[in-house]
């Protein structure tokens with residue numbers, strides 16, 4: 001996601017502080033149990049937080065991130081992603097997305113990796129089934 005964050009920030013017309021939270025995920029994995037790494041360089045108590053990511057597939061990663069961030073008592077949490085897929089779990093916050101897919105097919109490019117490859121494609125492509 002960090003590959004595209006500059007493009008997003010240039011579209012914002014309000015003051016914004018930025019921080020990073022990580023929960024490494026293997027594409028295709030539906031239950032992300034990785035440790036959450038969050039140093040909280042920017043305190044979020046009482047602030048409006050928008051969690052930005054490239055894709056929500058199972059929703060497991062984002063659900064855990066939102067639950068984790070809620071513990072820091074922000075004023076609000078919302079989620080903004082490029083893609084959401086139909087098989088995702090409910091995430092109980094306001095959500096914004098650029099594109100709602102009609103299948104759970106795997107995407108690559110524009111920051112999305114497949115086995116450490118294709119992340120640097122300058123466009124998003126759908127991985128052929130069985131690839």
Ligand SMILES: O=P(O)(O)OC[C@H]1O[C@H](OP(=O)(O)OP(=O)(O)O)[C@H](O)[C@@H]1O
Nearest residue numbers: 001025026027055056057058059060061
């Ligand atoms: O909804 P889920 O099934 O939990 O999947 C979502 C996660 O998958 C993507 O990470 P990706 O595998 O592309 O790795 P990256 O963060 O290194 O780009 C995305 O950035 C989310 O963190």
Ligand SMILES: Nc1nc2[nH]cnc2c(=O)[nH]1
Nearest residue numbers: 027055057106107112113
């Ligand atoms: N590479 C990749 N990672 C993902 N994580 C969640 N969805 C996707 C996807 O379509 N492609």
